[in-house]
Amino acid sequence: MATVLRPRGWALVLGLAACGLSSGGTTARAEGAKAPITRTAVLVGQKDSGKTVKLAGEEHLLVVLEFKAGTGYEWRLKRPCPELRLVHRYAVRPLSAAPIGGTRLAGFDFGPAGTGTGTLEFDLHAPGGKVEKTVTFTVRVGKPK
DSSP states (O other): OOOOOOHHHHHHHHHHHHHTSOSSOSSOOOTTOOOOOOOOEEEEEGGGTTOEEEEOTTOEEEEEEEEETTSOOEEEEEEOOTTEEEEEEEEEOOTTOOTTTOEEEEEEEEEEOSSEEEEEEEEEEOTTSOEEEEEEEEEEEOOOO
């Protein structure tokens, strides 16, 4: 179900794990302070469009969509589903990416908001608003354990 990512995609995964999935910040902690909890997530991308994603319990859904920098293109959430809540949205610049025309990643971190089956739909908007591409995921959110 999850997308096989090229090396540049792993930067987003690590960034999301460090920022969006931890409950604490990244500052140094006092000795004996509680460590942030680790959450599980399912990762999907453009190549997974049309597939069904099953989330168990408190699992998050991480959606990663590529676009080119400086072109005016932008991924937007067209259709949210009531079973999920958008926790964080990211615009990720890989370290070695060119400032214009280089790969960028739009990241969306969803947490469970209820149980059931819903549809998430994202549109890639061109400058001027024309929709160039649409990706859709069916999401089944199970009951927390």
